[in-house]
Amino acid sequence: MGKSALIRPLLLLAAALIIALAIASTFGTTAVSWRDAWAGEPTARTVIFDLRLPRALLAALVGASLAAAGVTFQTLLRNPLADPFILGVSGGAACGAAVTTAFGWARIPGVVSLVAFLGACGATAAVFILARRREYTDPTRLLLSGLVLNALFSAIILIAFALSPAGDLTAALRWMMGTLFGATWSDVVLLLLFLIAAMIVLVFIAGDLRMLAFGEDDARSRGVDVERVKLIGFVASSIVTGAAVAVSGIIGFVGLLIPHLMRLIWRRDYRVLLPLSALGGAILLVLADLASRVALPAAELPVGAFTAILGVPFFLSLLRRSR
Amino acid sequence: MLDVRGVSYAYDDVAAVRDLSATFQRTQLVALTGPNGSGKSTLLKLLARVLAPDSGSIAFEDRKLAEWPPKEYARRVGYLPQDPDPTFPMRALEVVVSGRAPFLGRFEWEGESDYEEARRALALVDAADLTDRYLDEMSGGERKRVFLARVLAARPKLILLDEPLASLDVSHVQQFSTLLRDIVDRTEITVIYATHDLNWAAAYADRILVMQRGSLALDAAPPALMRPDVVRELFGFEAQVVGGWLVPARP
Amino acid sequence: MNIKRRFIVHRSSFIVLLAICCAEPASPPIAVHRIVTLAPNVTEMTYAVGCGPRIVGTDNFSDYPEAVKRRTKVGGVEPDIEKIVALHPDLVIASASNAHPNLRRALAAVRLPLLVIPTDRLADISRGMAIIAQRAGCPTIVTITTALERQRRKRSRSPAVIFAVWTSPLYVAGRGTFVDDLFSLTGARNAVATTGWPQYSLESFAAHPPDLLLYPNRSVSRGVVEDLLRRAKVHVEAVAVDENVFTRPGPRVTLAAAELNRILDQWEKAH
Numbered sequence: 088m089g090k091s092a093l094i095r096p097l098l099l100l101a102a103a104l105i106i107a108l109a110i111a112s113t114f115g116t117t118a119v120s121w122r123d124a125w126a127g128e129p130t131a132r133t134v135i136f137d138l139r140l141p142r143a144l145l146a147a148l149v150g151a152s153l154a155a156a157g158v159t160f161q162t163l164l165r166n167p168l169a170d171p172f173i174l175g176v177s178g179g180a181a182c183g184a185a186v187t188t189a190f191g192w193a194r195i196p197g198v199v200s201l202v203a204f205l206g207a208c209g210a211t212a213a214v215f216i217l218a219r220r221r222e223y224t225d226p227t228r229l230l231l232s233g234l235v236l237n238a239l240f241s242a243i244i245l246i247a248f249a250l251s252p253a254g255d256l257t258a259a260l261r262w263m264m265g266t267l268f269g270a271t272w273s274d275v276v277l278l279l280l281f282l283i284a285a286m287i288v289l290v291f292i293a294g295d296l297r298m299l300a301f302g303e304d305d306a307r308s309r310g311v312d313v314e315r316v317k318l319i320g321f322v323a324s325s326i327v328t329g330a331a332v333a334v335s336g337i338i339g340f341v342g343l344l345i346p347h348l349m350r351l352i353w354r355r356d357y358r359v360l361l362p363l364s365a366l367g368g369a370i371l372l373v374l375a376d377l378a379s380r381v382a383l384p385a386a387e388l389p390v391g392a393f394t395a396i397l398g399v400p401f402f403l404s405l406l407r408r409s410r
Numbered sequence: 411m412l413d414v415r416g417v418s419y420a421y422d423d424v425a426a427v428r429d430l431s432a433t434f435q436r437t438q439l440v441a442l443t444g445p446n447g448s449g450k451s452t453l454l455k456l457l458a459r460v461l462a463p464d465s466g467s468i469a470f471e472d473r474k475l476a477e478w479p480p481k482e483y484a485r486r487v488g489y490l491p492q493d494p495d496p497t498f499p500m501r502a503l504e505v506v507v508s509g510r511a512p513f514l515g516r517f518e519w520e521g522e523s524d525y526e527e528a529r530r531a532l533a534l535v536d537a538a539d540l541t542d543r544y545l546d547e548m549s550g551g552e553r554k555r556v557f558l559a560r561v562l563a564a565r566p567k568l569i570l571l572d573e574p575l576a577s578l579d580v581s582h583v584q585q586f587s588t589l590l591r592d593i594v595d596r597t598e599i600t601v602i603y604a605t606h607d608l609n610w611a612a613a614y615a616d617r618i619l620v621m622q623r624g625s626l627a628l629d630a631a632p633p634a635l636m637r638p639d640v641v642r643e644l645f646g647f648e649a650q651v652v653g654g655w656l657v658p659a660r661p
Numbered sequence: 662m663n664i665k666r667r668f669i670v671h672r673s674s675f676i677v678l679l680a681i682c683c684a685e686p687a688s689p690p691i692a693v694h695r696i697v698t699l700a701p702n703v704t705e706m707t708y709a710v711g712c713g714p715r716i717v718g719t720d721n722f723s724d725y726p727e728a729v730k731r732r733t734k735v736g737g738v739e740p741d742i743e744k745i746v747a748l749h750p751d752l753v754i755a756s757a758s759n760a761h762p763n764l765r766r767a768l769a770a771v772r773l774p775l776l777v778i779p780t781d782r783l784a785d786i787s788r789g790m791a792i793i794a795q796r797a798g799c800p801t802i803v804t805i806t807t808a809l810e811r812q813r814r815k816r817s818r819s820p821a822v823i824f825a826v827w828t829s830p831l832y833v834a835g836r837g838t839f840v841d842d843l844f845s846l847t848g849a850r851n852a853v854a855t856t857g858w859p860q861y862s863l864e865s866f867a868a869h870p871p872d873l874l875l876y877p878n879r880s881v882s883r884g885v886v887e888d889l890l891r892r893a894k895v896h897v898e899a900v901a902v903d904e905n906v907f908t909r910p911g912p913r914v915t916l917a918a919a920e921l922n923r924i925l926d927q928w929e930k931a932h
Contacts, residue, residue, distance in 0.1 A: 090519040117747040133746050137771045165497040199762060249830075249860055257738045258761050268739040269763030271770040291516070298511055301496045308458040308489035309511055310480030355498040358519070380741075386721075387739045 093359050096352075100366035104147065107373040111143035114381055142270040145334065146376040146390075147369035148278040149267070150341050152285070152331040154368025156324035157342025158349075158360050159289060162296050163320045164226045171328040171342035174233040174321070178240030179210025180332040181263055185247035188259040199262065200333040207329030210236060215321060224317055265338035265391035267376050274334050285327035289361055292316050297357040340394040341368050344402055351405045371398055411436055411600065412457065412568060417466035418624075419452055426452040428624035429466070434602065436567070439594045441611030442604040444621035445645070450604040451492065453621065454570045457602070458489035470568075484512035488561035488569040492576065499546040502556045506531055509563035524563075531559040534597075535589060551582035555589070562593070571603035575610065583607070587614045608645075609655050612636055620644055693751040693797040699740055699764075700756035702780055702911035703789075704729055707754065709912040710794040711801035718748045725905065725913070742767050752797055756780050780910040783809065783842035790912065805915050809846060812918035816848035820872035820928050823852045823861070826908070828876070828885050831861045839910040847921045849873075863893050870895040873928060875921075877904035900924050 112135055113121065123131035156171035164173070172178075183206025184199050192198050214236055218228035244263075248256060261268075289296075295316040298306040303313050328342075345367040349360050375393035382388055412434040419427045426449045434440060442450050455461045457468065459475055468475045470487065488509070496505065507520050507528040514520065532538050537555040545553055554574055561569050574590075575583050590601055591614050605611050611618055612632035620628035620635070627644050628635065635641070636656060641649045648659040697718040698704040704723040707716060713726070718733040720740065735744045739761055745753065745768075753768055757779040761767075768775045776796055778789040787804040794802060822844055824834040834840035837856040844851045852871040853861065870893070876886055878901035886899045902924075906917040 115743045116741050117743045119747075130747060130749065133771050134743050138743055138746065141770075162497070167497065195762070257759075261738055266739065268761065269742070269767030269770075271766055294511070294514065294516055294518075298508065300498065301505075301508065302491055302494060304455065304458075304460045304491045305489065305494060307460045308484065308487075308491075310484040312480075350498060354504070355496075355500045356504065387736060387741060 092354060093362070096359075096363055097366070100363060100370065104366055104370050104373070107370045108140075108143050108147060111146070111373050111377040112139045114377060115139055116381060116384065137272075141272045141275050142267055142376065143373050144275045145270040145278065146267055146372040148275065148282055149331045149335045149338065150345075150368035150370070150372025151365040152278065152282050152327045152368075153338065153342040153372075154345040154364040155282075155286065155289060155361060156328040156331075157368075158346035158357070158364040159296065159320050159324040160342075161346055162300055162357050162360075163317055163324075164230060165300070165302075166226070166230065167347065168343070169230075170339070171324065171331075172237075172337065172339070174229060174325065175210035175214045175236040175240065176207045176325055176328045176332065177337045178237035178244075179206035179208075179213075180204070180329060181337060182206050182210075182240040182243050182247075184259060184262055184336075185244040185251075188255045189247040189251045191255070204329045204333035207332055208326060210240070211321065211325035211329075215318075223314065261389065262336040264389035265336040266387075267335050267390060268387065270334075278330055278334055281327050281330040285323045286361075286365065288319060288323040292319055293358045293361055296320060300355075300357060335390075338372065338391045338394060340391070340398055341372055344394075344398045345371060348398070348402055348405065351402075411471060413469040413472075414457070415467050415469075417453075417456060417463045417468060419456055419461060419464050421452075425624050427456065427463075430621075430624070430626055431466075432619065432626060432629060434568070434600055436600055437594060437598045438600045438617060439591055439615045440600070440602045440617045440619060441615035442602055442619045442621065443606065443608055443611055444627075447623075448621040449624040450621055451572050452624075454489070454572050454602070454604055458487065458570050459483060460489065481512045485564055486567045488564060488566040490557055490561050490569070490571045490574065492572040494557050496545070499544050501542055501544055502532065502537070502540045502548075502559075503528060503542060505545065505556055506559045506563050509560035512564055527565070528559070528563050531563040532556070534562055534593065535559045551578055551585065554578065554582075554586065558589070562599075566599065568600045568602070571601065573604050573606070575603075575605050575607060583610055590614065608635065608641075612656075613654075695748065695750045695752075696797060697735060697745050697748060697750040697753045698723060698755075699735070699753065700759055701725070702786075702909040703754050703756050703778060703793075705909065705911035705913060706778070706786070706790045707793055707797075707799075709801070709803045710790050710797075710799040711803075712793065712797050712799040715797070717750060718745065740764070742771060745773065746771050752776060754778060754793060781838060783839045783846070783910070783914065786839070786910055786912065786914060803912065805912055808915040809918060812915065812922055813846050814848040814922060814925070816925065816929060818929065818932070819848055819850040820925065820932075821852040821869075822849045822873045822875060823866075823871040824875045824902075824907070825861075825881070825886075826858060826877065828881055828889050831863065831866065831889070832858055833861045835859050839914065840907070843914070843918055843921055846918060847925055849921070849925055863889075867893040867895055870897050872898065872932075873924065874899040875902050875907070875924070876900075877908055878902060879904040898928070 117134060119131040119134045124135040153171050160169040160171060160173060161167060180203040183202035187199050187202045214229060214232045215224065217232040218224050251259065295311045298309055298311050299316065307313050346360060346364045349363045349367055353359060353363060371394060375397050376390050378393040378397065379388045379390040414430060414432045417427060417430050444450055456463055470478065507524055510520055510524040510527060532541055535555045535558050537552065537559060540548065540552055540556060575586055578586060587610050593599060594601055612635055615632060618630065618632055618635050619626060622644065636651055638649050641656060649656045650659045694715055695717045696707060696712060696715045698707055698716055699720045701723045704719050705725055707713060708726060716732060718735045719729055721734045721737045723729050733748060735741050750773060752774055754776045755764060757777050758781060760777055765775055778792060779785050780789055787806050790803050793799065824840045826832045826834065833853050835853045835855045835857050836851060838858065841851045874897050876899065890897055890899065902920055906913045
């Protein structure tokens with residue numbers, strides 16, 4: 088009961104994540120073995136420790152960030168259809184990326200990531216300010232503002248793409264579909280810092296967020312500072328989503344699907360869902376990235392497609408088996 | 411126990427509660443009635459600290475609400491809003507044990523004693539058989555009882571219920587009203603509940619408050635209400651008392 | 662030590678420190694035996710300077726000369742770094758116009774040197790080949806400048822020409838591109854005024870129809886072009902050109918110039 092309900096699934100998922108990371112580091116488009124890598128054979132070492140491992144870890148971090156943000160948004164907005172991009176984050180990030188491509192700055196390394204991150208944060212701030220009225224942020228207004236802003240961003244993106252140099256367009260489109268191409272250890276460290284910071288914040292307000300699930304007035308009557316919790320929750324989730332998007336583009340389904348998957352299997356209590364969703368998201372994305380790398384021999388497919396291909400059937404089978 | 415003095419609250423420019431004063435003691439079942447928009451919900455929210463009054467003061471056990479630390483107040487005063495609907499369906503026991511939240515520290519989880527209290531509360535509302543059932547599998551009446559148990563799980567001294575009888579069919583209204591009466595008599599708790607139904611209120615409550623456009627029009631024991639002239643003045647319709655019940659008068 | 666000497670020692674050690682910390686790690690002139698190329702034109706350029714046999718892997722789209730088709734393919738827009746690493750190249754060469762922004766980082770992480778060749782203009786081609794030859798130590802010095810000059814024409818009547826890369830929507834070669842340079846070389850006039858590879862509206866096309874519309878013969882079909890002309894309600898002479906030489910700014914661009922001259926000569930004769 089209570090905390091003990093968390094320990095067992097947590098250990099189970101952590102073990103599954105380690106196994107997933109091991110598998111993702113073992114398989115790829117070239118045949119190298121762990122034994123060679125440990126023995127110091129240069130190709131094997133490079134492929135496993137400089138390519139596959141940082142990429143798998145980055146996939147795990149992106150998946151964890153998106154799933155944690157997803158479950159937080161679903162709780163804050165009291166809406167099961169919320170995902171981390173719903174408040175304009177994806178639109179803002181993609182808009183930033185598209186605009187840099189249109190201006191021809193996309194070639195400069197790091198620019199797209201930085202502008203995407205700023206775009207994501209800027210969009211969330213805009214949505215929040217639009218929805219705020221007399222110190223109160225109505226979840227419905229937030230959703231509507233997010234929807235409207237996303238539509239505006241889509242328009243800007245289409246225009247930017249029309250004006251972009253044709254060569255940069257393909258890379259930009261790939262980014263929008265989500266990609267972990269060129270993942271390095273510095274990416275891993277950066278996103279790890281963001282994720283740890285966000286998780287600390289979210290764990291801090293987890294108890295309050297759980298009470299929010301019963302309604303805002305209800306939570307207020309029980310001593311929860313609802314407006315402050317909403318603000319903190321939104322900011323933490325949006326920042327970590329922005330960081331994930333800056334690194335990997337827009338990878339859908341993880342933030343929406345994983346929280347529901349965890350709810351079907353385990354509990355609906357946010358305090359339990361947060362860490363479990365983070366782990367679940369990590370596992371899904373590691374496996375999806377592996378699939379996107381090895382599915383076709385001579386091409387790398389968009390990872391966002393595989394999060395759906397892997398996640399949806401699993402989800403549907405659980406849905407059918409549940410009450 | 412609860413002292414309300416000259417409290418007013420307005421939504422934007424619309425006054426919902428005007429200069430309202432009332433006192434509440436222990437072990438009372440108080441029915442709050444009045445037409446729609448008379449300010450019943452707002453008053454309950456003010457008492458529950460969901461809203462803060464624009465003017466006037468509310469004191470609980472001789473201490474102003476603003477001086478009570480929120481969680482301590484929440485341990486003593488429970489609130490049940492209209493139509494509670496947790497976004498994701500949960501089991502009854504989980505729902506009820508969350509009512510123990512005001513007793514938990516920031517990182518604390520519910521312990522055995524909290525689960526004991528939750529079960530006790532479910533037994534109190536005669537819903538022990540619903541413990542492991544999911545909310546979306548229950549009828550309206552069963553859900554209301556589970557949420558009542560949630561409020562009672564903290565062993566509050568005062569509970570505020572916003573329209574708990576609304577949307578219940580007649581047998582459940584009687585069941586619930588009896589339950590409230592029972593709880594007040596057994597645990598010496600004070601219950602203030604908002605309701606539309608004058609008859610059921612009069613049949614069970616110790617005291618009836620009638621609100622009209624934000625002010626208290628009547629604050630008395632039921633017999634004072636069950637009179638055609640009072641009803642005509644307060645509610646604007648012709649009634650007659652038949653067998654202890656108010657019924658519309660035949661034209 | 663006296664003051665003067667101490668000052669000299671300090672200054673020189675400062676300079677040495679500066680050199681050590683701020684100098685770019687110079688690529689030592691190691692012999693380049695294994696090359697991976699990431700664009701079709703880069704592949705052809707590498708072959709032209711005699712380093713063809715050293716190529717161990719190319720991108721998916723490289724197909725000339727014939728031998729290239731048998732080389733290991735490492736991918737398209739997002740090349741498979743693992744595959745590249747497994748080929749043990751000494752040098753990776755990419756084209757500036759389609760290199761992935763993260764490519765340099767990705768290759769730096771696995772300690773593979775990357776050479777990026779700009780190929781936007783006609784003059785970049787010879788320059789690019791010289792850079793490749795110098796960097797990789799290739800045997801042949803090649804320039805296409807003379808061959809191109811032989812294709813230079815001055816015409817009494819310059820036809821207005823548009824080169825359409827794609828028809829739906831209409832993307833064309835603008836000013837400041839190697840196609841534009843080809844036009845100038847062969848005495849044609851580029852009907853497009855904007856720079857780069859812009860979109861071209863059907864309206865502009867209808868309002869100021871060119872004398873000639875050129876399109877790549879593999880990516881764009883005749884039917885699509887005729888449909889475009891029908892929609893714009895103009896009668897324009899449309900000619901298909903060899904895609905392999907018209908869309909690759911590489912050594913075979915001389916063939917493109919020759920083909921362009923043939924088309925323009927024919928046009929001049931007919932009008």
